[in-house]
Amino acid sequence: MSNCRVLSIQSHVVSGYVGNKSVTFPLQLLGFEVDAINSVQFSNHTGYPCFKGQVLEAAQLGELYEGLKANDLNNYTHLLTGYIGCESFLRKVKDVILDLKKKNPNLVYVCDPVMGDNGEMYVAKELLPIYQQEIIPLADVITPNQFEAEMLSGVTIDSAETAKEAMETLHKMGAKTVIVSSSDLGEPDILVGFGSSVANGNTSAIKVEMTRIPMYFTGSGDLFTAMILVWLHRHPDNLQVSVQYYTSFYSLQHLLHLVC
Ligand SMILES: Nc1ncnc2c1ncn2[C@@H]1O[C@H](COP(=O)(O)OP(=O)(O)O)[C@@H](O)[C@H]1O
Ligand code: PXP
Numbered sequence: 001m002s003n004c005r006v007l008s009i010q011s012h013v014v015s016g017y018v019g020n021k022s023v024t025f026p027l028q029l030l031g032f033e034v035d036a037i038n039s040v041q042f043s044n045h046t047g048y049p050c051f052k053g054q055v056l057e058a059a060q061l062g063e064l065y066e067g068l069k070a071n072d073l074n075n076y077t078h079l080l081t082g083y084i085g086c087e088s089f090l091r092k093v094k095d096v097i098l099d100l101k102k103k104n105p106n107l108v109y110v111c112d113p114v115m116g117d118n119g120e121m122y123v124a125k126e127l128l129p130i131y132q133q134e135i136i137p138l139a140d141v142i143t144p145n146q147f148e149a150e151m152l153s154g155v156t157i158d159s160a161e162t163a164k165e166a167m168e169t170l171h172k173m174g175a176k177t178v179i180v181s182s183s184d185l186g187e188p189d190i191l192v193g194f195g196s197s198v199a200n201g202n203t204s205a206i207k208v209e210m211t212r213i214p215m216y217f218t219g220s221g222d223l224f225t226a227m228i229l230v231w232l233h234r235h236p237d238n239l240q241v242s243v244q245y246y247t248s249f250y251s252l253q254h255l256l257h258l259v260c
Contacts, residue, residue, distance in 0.1 A: 003077070004031070004032045004033065004077045004078060004233060005032070005033040005034075005035070005075060005076045005077050005078070006027060006032050006033065006034050006035070006076065006077070006078040006079070006080055006229070007035050007037065007074075007076045007078070007079050007080070007096075007100070008020055008023055008024065008027070008034055008035070008036050008037070008080045008081075008082075008226075009036075009037045009039055009061075009079070009080070009081045009082070009084075009093060009096070010023070010036075010038075010039055010080070010081060010082030010083050010084075010112075010114075010222065011038065011039055011040045011041075011042065011045075011082065011083040011085070012036075012038035012040065012041045012042070013041075013042050013043070013044055013045055014041075014042070014043050014044065014053075015043060015044045016044055016045055016218075016219070017219050018045045018083070018218055018219035018222055019038075019039075019082055019083050019219075019222055020036040020038060021219075022219045022222045022223050022226075023080070023082075023222055023223060023225075023226035024036055026223060026226060026227070027226050027229075027230065030230050032078075032230065035068075035073075035076070037061065037064055037065075038056070039055075039056055039061075039082075039083060039084045039085050039089055040053060040054065040055045040056060040083065040085040041053050041054050041056075042054075045218050045219070046122045047122075047218050055085035055086050055089070056085065056086075056089055057086060057088050057089055058088035058089055058091060058092035059088075060089075061089055061092045061093070061096065062092055062095075065096050065099070069099070074099070074100060074103060075103070075104070076100055076104065076107060077104065077106070077107065077108065078107065078108045078109075078110060078229055078233070079096070079097060079100055079107060079108070079109045079110070080110050080112075080225065080226065080229055081093055081109075081110075081111050081112065081135075082112045082114050082222050082225065083114040083123070083222075084114070084123070084127065085123070086124065087124060087126045087127060087130060090127055090130045090131070090134075090135065091130060091134070093135065094130075094134050094135060094138070097109055097135075097138045098138070101138070108140045108141070108229070108232075108233070109138060109139050109140050109141070110139070110140065110141040110142075110143070110225060110228065110229045110232075111131075111135060111136065111139040111141070111142045111143075111175075112142070112143045112144075112221060112222065112225040113131045113135070113136070113142060113144050113148050113152060114148070114221070114222075115127060115128065115131070115147075115148050115151060116147050116148065116151070117145055117147050117148075117221075118147060118216075119147060120147075121151075128151055128152070131152060132152055132173060136152065136170065136173045136174055136175050137173060137174030137175075138174065139174065139175045139176075140175075140176050140177060141175070141176070141177040141178075141179065141228065141229070141232060142170060142175040142177070142178055142179070143179045143180075143181050143221070143224060143225040143228055144170075144178075144180060144181070145180070145181050145182060145183075145221055146180060146182060146183035146184065149163075149166045149167070149170065149178075149180045149183075150166065152166075152169075152170060152173070153165075153166040153167075153169035153170055154169070155169060157180070157183050157185075158185060158186070159185060160185075160192075160194070160207060163180055163183060163192075163194040163207075164194070164196070164205065166180070167180065167194060167195075167196040167205070168196070171196065171198050171203070176197065176198055176199070177195070177196070177197040177198075177232070177239065178195070178196050178197075179193065179194070179195040179196075179228060179239075179243060180193060180194040180195075181193055181221055181224050181225075182210065188212070189211060189212050190209050190210065190211065190212055191209075191210045191211075191212045192207060192208070192209055192210070193207070193208040193209075193210065193243055194206070194207055194208075195207075195208075195239045195240075195243050196239075197239050204239060206239050206240045206243060208240075208243050208244055228243070231243075
């Protein structure tokens with residue numbers, strides 16, 4: 001058993017598996033203690049024709065965090081954030097990051113800047129500048145998909161060179177490790193993941209090719225980020241093994257399970 005405790009702040013859905021529903025059990029299976037704060041509570045994910053539910057605001061996050069703090073329960077080794085439903089909540093997440101880092105200077109913050117996919121945003125556009133200016137500068141690891149990496153960096157990713165340029169821009173924003181979970185570089189059967197890490201002034205970069213299943217999956221990015229958290233904890237100096245672990249093992253198992 002590890003002594004790892006994760007605070008996971010992301011969505012809850014009643015039906016299906018995205019956000020906290022998709023990461024809690026896998027993290028627990030891998031020996032991580034998980035405390036979940038739900039940023040929204042929706043009937044289902046936003047890719048359905050409609051969804052109903054509630055979006056938490058800053059005050060509600062503040063209240064939950066104060067409760068943890070008052071009982072000295074805010075002891076975490078990792079913070080994981082994903083889908084956030086509104087601007088005020090995301091600004092409050094910044095206060096939580098700063099407070100958790102004050103309490104544990106070694107806290108690892110893994111941020112999935114969930115905003116959209118395939119050219120479309122599924123959160124309010126006001127979240128973008130907050131990620132760029134306030135959240136990413138505090139992140140140890142970020143895991144945007146291609147669309148999110150392009151929005152955040154302003155660089156269109158259409159080759160390994162432009163992926164590198166986008167990741168360098170995100171490093172300059174403050175993220176120590178950048179992983180582009182998947183990108184479409186024009187090959188119909190292949191998705192390409194990229195990773196880049198800066199430590200002691202040196203940058204190490206990796207590229208992983210994956211066989212594309214001709215379907216669209218929701219929630220795979222959430223699970224991907226949680227597994228990156230685990231594998232970077234187990235292999236802090238080996239980005240390759242961390243990304244490959246998910247792409248070669250988890251992803252296929254998870255996706256085939258969904259398909260079958
Ligand atoms: N169509 C697919 N075929 C194969 N693997 C996929 C597919 N969609 C997602 N994955 C796997 O899930 C991971 C995360 O998915 P991705 O689409 O990049 O994230 P997001 O859900 O945030 O857009 C990818 O790195 C890949 O391993
Ligand atoms: C409520 C909710 N949470 C999380 C996600 C993120 O899903 P993914 O892992 O595919 O980026 C979505 C995407 O529709 C969503 O609607």
